[in-house]
Amino acid sequence: MSALGELRTLGQKKIAGGSKEKKENKAAYLFLLPWFLGLSVITGGPMLASLYLSLTKYNLLQPPEFIGLGNFARMLTDERLHNSLGVTFTYVFVSVPIQLAMGLALAVLLNRGLRGLSFYRSVFYLPSLLGSSVAIAVLWKQVFGTNGLMNDFLGLFGIAGHGWISDPATALSTLITLNVWTFGAPMIIFLAGLRQVPAMYLEAAKVDGASRWQTFVKITLPLLSPIIFFNLVLQIIHAFQSFTQAFIISGGNGGPADSTLFYTLYLYNRGFANFDMGYASAMAWFLLVIIGVFTAINFWASKYWVFYDD
Secondary structure, rough: HHHHHHHHHHHHHHHHHHHHHHHHHHHHHHHHHHHHHHHHHHHHHHHHHHHHHHHHOOOOOOEEEEEEHHHHHHHHHOHHHHHHHHHHHHHHHHHHHHHHHHHHHHHHHHOOOOHHHHHHHHHHHHHHHOOOOOOHHHHHHOOOOOOHHHHHHOHHHHHHOOOOOOOOOOHHHHHHHHHHHOOOOHHHHHHHHHHHHOOOHHHHHHHOOOOOOHHHHHHHHHHHHHHHHHHHHHHHHHHHOOHHHHHHHHHOOOOOOHOOOHHHHHHHHHHOOOOOOOHHHHHHHHHHHHHHHHHHOOOOOHHHHHOOOO
């Protein structure tokens, strides 16, 4: 075959390959179309609308009245909002580290090859599926109520109980305990990460005489740091968005002395109880900024402690 014929054949193959690739791309976009529609109509549209409403005074009954940054300036003097931020930050900074530590500890335990591993995984993961549900929040309210199971248990040892939820000193602790109890999701991710730690590193440490704790701290944790980082970012975002537990347990009013007034709960009350939709929209965007800042800080700090095995 002449050189000209070879070039012609190559060109035909390239055109045929390009046509096939275009057809595959069209099929991919067609399958992605419902997602794009959902993103633009269900997510993007309401977000843009809420951004506009955050600059207005709007009560659902009258047309929005543009006030610029008035809602954001109002946040500076809203004492209840400041209290809700303090409650939310306490909840996030206390519950997330304990939850991740619990998940990692149980993942390490399950990774040692226990019998019935699938059963234990399911049992420990179940609270993560139910932890944000109304039913579990109601159950938690019964457990820590004045006549709840917690006081019945303490009574067996002659210890006088009290209303854990009705006491401002302990009300937030019950919600923190509930969030810690839902360690199943990060635990499963940690367990998957532990299975990916190369055995040769662990064997080398054992040959060098390293103890189990030294092996865990010097080898397992650095190799697991990307998984820890992933869980940390996800759980912080999830904790900032917590709403159902506080709403059910506090009766929707923030609990005693606003001790369980989460930011999201206060946002809900401003928007759907006081019909102050403009202010609630501004609060929602402020929450987005808070979550974005904490996520950015985590990504910035990750270069100092997250190890990627290339």
